[in-house]
Amino acid sequence: MLHIVNKSPFTTTSLESCLRVSKPGATILLIEDGVYGALDGSRVSDAVRAALADRTVCVLGVDAAARGVEGKVLDGIDVVDYDGFVDLVAANDGVQSWL
Amino acid sequence: MSEAGATKKFLYINRKAPYGTIYAWESLEVVLIGAAFEQDVSLLFMDDGVYQLIKGMDTKGIGMKNFSATYSALGDYDVNKIYVDKDALAERGLTLEDLQHLVWEDENEDWAEKDSIRLVSRDEIAGLLEEQDVIFNF
Amino acid sequence: MSIEVNGKSIETDEEGYILNLSDWDEDIANELAKEEGIDMSENHWEVVNFLREYYDEYQIAPAVRVLTKAIGKKLGAEKGNSKYLYELFPYGPAKQACKIAGLPKPTGCI
Structure with a gap:
């Protein structure tokens, strides 16, 4: 399953909930203000790093670049473009958007 | 707007990330418009608002106006007290080095460049709030 | 609304500010100036380019x-004052010069 998070981890519990209930093998895509969850050294980065052990975490590059954080993304997180976004949707059976 | 000599202390509190919502840009516009009234203006960036000041934003890919350049104009508008919650920065894995270097030029000292951003503790923020005549929230 | 320049139609808002910055060129500036009753001199261009x-x-x-202060810093005190700028742009330097420069109406224009 593809999980999409578009809110900052500091304003809503979307990322926290997503990390809690996503299964091993799932893919988590951070878009819009969700990209802040990909930053290294933040209060949530340990939880995201832990998820990387058995899940794939991606960040939408254009959203990260717009916010000036493209160079601060945790090691192990894949940066994808819009085509990559489409590929992820096509490759996964279901999409769960954590609004 | 005000009576002669009646300068008030205005504080704009910015607590939202840029681009995801319109608050950050709306706040900037109100600050710039308000600057015409020559009040004693301060800006405070806390919570996700600290993300507004990150340097090196490139919005071409999302088709939105990159208004981060506009923060550099604040000095021209005599807005030179820009407070940033240092704990909010730290929680987000950011340091002062990740933010734009905002300066203002002191006309009375041959346009000497001075830093606008001041990192503040939560105690200092509490004091800042108490000093204000008017507080705007974005 | 729109204006015609060199056979091309350029879209403007109801106050005559052009809608797309990228449409702007010097011919359009001259046309916008004409509608404002301004004959563009070198001094006008200096402000518009600024x-x-x-x-x-x-x-x-x-x-x-802010414009006045910035012009003063860049071009000298004899140009960085409202008298000079209002002589060039009688209906308001920020407003008229911005329109001719193809920019949106200034934020905080009162």
Whole structure:
């Protein structure tokens, strides 16, 4: 399953909930203000790093670049473009958007 | 707007990330418009608002106006007290080095460049709030 | 609304500010100036070009107070005062010069 998070981890519990209930093998895509969850050294980065052990975490590059954080993304997180976004949707059976 | 000599202390509190919502840009516009009234203006960036000041934003890919350049104009508008919650920065894995270097030029000292951003503790923020005549929230 | 320049139609808002910055060129500036009753001199161009550079750097059209101060710093005190700027642009330097420069109406224009 593809999980999409578009809110900052500091304003809503979307990322926290997503990390809690996503299964091993799932893919988590951070878009819009969700990209802040990909930053290294933040209060949530340990939880995201832990998820990387058995899940794939991606960040939408254009959203990260717009916010000036493209160079601060945790090691192990894949940066994808819009085509990559489409590929992820096509490759996964279901999409769960954590609004 | 005000009576002669009646300068008030205005504080704009910015607590939202840029681009995801319109608050950050709306706040900037109100600050710039308000600057015409020559009040004693301060800006405070806390919570996700600290993300507004990150340097090196490139919005071409999302088709939105990159208004981060506009923060550099604040000095021209005599807005030179820009407070940033240092704990909010730290929680987000950011340091002062990740933010734009905002300066203002002191006309009375041959346009000497001075830093606008001041990192503040939560105690200092509490004091800042108490000093204000008017507080705007974005 | 729109204006015609060199056979091309350029879209404007109801106050005559052009809608797309990228449409702008010097012929359009001259046409916009004509509608404002202004004959563009070198001094006019100096201010208009300054405004375009300011917008390019900061993504806003400056308020008149800011424009005056910035012009004073760049071009000298004899140009950085409202008397000089109002002589060039009688209906308001920020407003008229911004329109001619193809910029949006200045933020904080009162």
